Amino acid sequence: MMNLKKCALHTAVAMVCATGAQLANAGATISFGEDKYISAGFGFITSYNSVEDAVNSNSDRSNDFTLDSARLYLSGSFNKYIKGMLNTEKSGGGSAGSNVEVIDANVQFQLTPEVSIWAGRFLSPSDRANMAGPYYSMGGGYWANIASRYGWNGGVIGRDDGVAVVSSFLEDHLAISFGAFEGNQIFRFSGVGAQSQSTTTKDNLMYAGRVQYNFWDAEPGYYGTGNYFGAKDILSIGIAGRMKKDGSVAPSVSNAVGDYKSYSVDFLLEKKDVGPGTFSAEAAYYYYDTDNVFLGEQGKAYSAGLGYLFSEPVGWGKFMPIVRYQKFDADGTTSFNSTTNVFTNSRTGGDTKRMEVGANYVIAPYNSVITATYGKTDTSGASSDNFLKVALQMQF
Template sequence: MMNIKKCALHTAVMLACGLGTQLANAGATISFGEDKYISAGFGFISSYNSVEDASNGGKDRSNDFTLDSARLYLSGSFNKYIKGMLNTEKSGGGSANSNFEVIDANVQFQVTPEVAIWAGRFLSPSDRANMAGPYYSMGGGYWANIASRYGWNGGVIGRDDGVAVVSSFLEDHLAVSFGAFEGNQIFRFSGVGAQSQSSTTKDNLMYAGRVQYNFWDAEPGYYGTGNYFGAKDILSIGIAGRMKKDGAVAPAVSGVAGDYKSYSVDFLLEKKDVGPGTFSAEAAYYYYDTDNVFLGEQGKAYSAGLGYLFSEPVGWGKIMPIVRYQKFDADGVTSFDGSTSPATFTNNRGSNDTKRFEIGANYIIAPYNSVITATVGKTDTSATSSDNFVKVALQMQF
C-alpha cells in the first residue's frame, strides 16, 4: 500500500542522486517500497528592487516587484542503484519572454559507493557558486552572475546535456567529477545566443571537471551549497575548469571561431561557536578565455563574501549580517546586432570592469527554505555608469 508522508525534499533529491546531506526542503514523498519513491516540491524567489535614477527618464528611483525564480522539483528512485530527477525553472526574470524550462532531467547510476555516473541534463562540474545556485548561497536569491558567469550566462542556468563521472573518496573529504557535454550555449545571454557550428569548425564537445578537498567536516553530495548556516565546520578548496575547442563562434558573417576555456579556484570557511554565532567567509578567482573572439566575455573575475549568523533566535528566525563583492575585469567590449543586414559584430579593446558591492542581512527562518534578505549596494558597469540599489528578497521552498 502506498504510504504518503511529509519529508525533506532536498534530502529526497540528494538520496535520488545517491548522496547524503543535511539540507532539508519541505516536500512530499510517495513510497512504493524499499528504495522506491517519487518526491515532489516547489520553490520561488521574489524580490523588491529600487534603483536610483532608473525611472522617469533617469530622474526618479525605480520601484519594482519581480518573480526572480520559480522551480518545480521532482525526484525518484527505482532502487538504491538507479535514481533520477526532473526540475524546472522560470527563465527570463521579469521580462515578457519569461518561460518555464527544464533545467534538470537526468539519471544517476551508483556504480560503487564512491562512484556514480550521471547522464542527461544537469549542472556540469564548475565553481561552488554555480553548483550551489541562488537557493543555496549565502543569502536568499543571491546570483553570483558577475564573477561566476557560466551559472547565469552559460547552458540552461549552468546546466548542460551530457554525461559525467561523479566520485568522492576519503569519507567524502575528496570529491572529483569530470564529464563531456554539448556546450552549445556558453554565451546564452551575452547577445550572441546559442553557438552554432560554422562551416570551418567541427562539432566538438565541451569538457568540464572539478576537484574539491575538505579539511574539516566532509561535504557529501554533488550539487553543493554556499553556506551551512552553522550546521558544519567547513574549510574547503575547489578547482574547476571547462574547455571546448572552437567553442567561441562569432556570427557566421564574420567567420571567426576560437577555443573557449575557463578556470576557477574557490574557497569556503565556516566555523561554529565563534563568539555568539557562526562565522563564514568565501572567495573565488576566475579566468575566462575566448581566443579573443568575444572580448566582453574574456578576462578575470573575483568574488568574496563574509557572513556572521547569530545563534540566538529573534522571533521566528536568526539574523545573519552579510557583505559581498564581485568584479569582472573584461578585456574589452563585444557588440552584436543581429537586426541589421548583414549582421554587425565588433570587438573593442580596453578594460571594461563590472563591479558590485552590497551589504545587508539575512533573516533565516528555516535554512534554504524560508529566508528574507535585505541589502543595499552599488553596481558599476563602466567609468561613467553606476546604480545604487536597495533589494529585499523572499526565498521559499516547500
C-alpha cells in the same frame, strides 16, 4: 541551481548517491516499496528592487516587484542503484515574458558507494557558486553572475546535456567529477547571444571537471551549497575548469571562431561558535579565455563574501549580516550590430564590479529566507547603479 542535498525532495536521491542529506524540510514523498518512490516540491524567489536614476530619463528611482525564480522539483527511484530527477525553472533571465523550461532531467547510476554516473541534463562540474546556485548561496536568491559567468550565462542556467563521473573519497573529504557535455550555449545571457554550433566548425564536445577537498567537516554530494548556516565547520578549496575547442563562435558575417576555456579556484570557510554565532567567508578567482573572439567575455574575475549568523533567534528566525563583492576585469567590450549582423570588439572598457551590504533573516535554512541588501554596480563607460533589494525565498 537546485542543491539536492538540502531539500527533502532530493533527500533519498542524495543518500543513495553518497550525498548525505541534511536540513531538509521541504517536499513530499510517496513510497511504492523499498527504495521505490516519487517526490515532489516547489520553490520560488521574489523580490522588490529599487534602482537609482533608472526611470523617467534617468531622473527617478525605479520601484519593481519581480518573480526572480520559480521551480518545480520532481525526483524518483527505481531501486537503490538508479535514481532520477526532473526540475523546471522560469526561464528568460528574470524577464517578465519568460517561459518555463526544463533545467534538470537526468538519471544517476550508483556504481559503488564512491562512484556514480550522471547522464542527461544537469549542472556540469564547475565553481562552487554555480553548483550552489541562487537557492543555496549566502541567502536571498543571490547570483554571483558578474564573477561566475558560466553559472549565469552558460547552458540552461548552468546546466548542460551530457554525462559525468561523480566520485568522492576519503570519507567524502575529497570530491572529483569530470564529464563531457554539448556546450553549445556558453554565452546565452551574456549580451553576445546564445552561440549555436556553427556549420563551419567541427561538432566538438565541452569537457568540464572539478576537484574539491574539505579539511574540516566533509561535504557529501555533487550539487553544493555556498553556506551551511551554522550546521557544519567547513574549510574547503575547489578547483574547476572547462574547455571546448571552437567553443567561441561569432556567427554570420563576423564568422570568427576560437577555443573556449575557463578556470576557477574557490574557497569556503565556516566556523561555528565564534562568539555568539557562526562566521563564514568565501572567495573565488576566475579566468575566461574566448580566443579573442568575445573580448567582453574574456578576462579575470573575483568574488568574496562575509557573513555572521547569530545563534540566538529573534522571533521566527536568526539574523545574519552579510557583505559581498564581485568584479570582472574584461579584456574589452563586445557589441553586436543587428543590421549588419556583425560582432565588434574593442580593447577599451568592459570592467564591472558590484558591492553589497545587508542581512539575511533565516527562518528555515534554504527553505525560508528574507534578505535585504543595499549595493552599487559600477560598469566602465556607464553610470553607476545604486540599488536596494529585498528578496523572499521559499521552498516547499
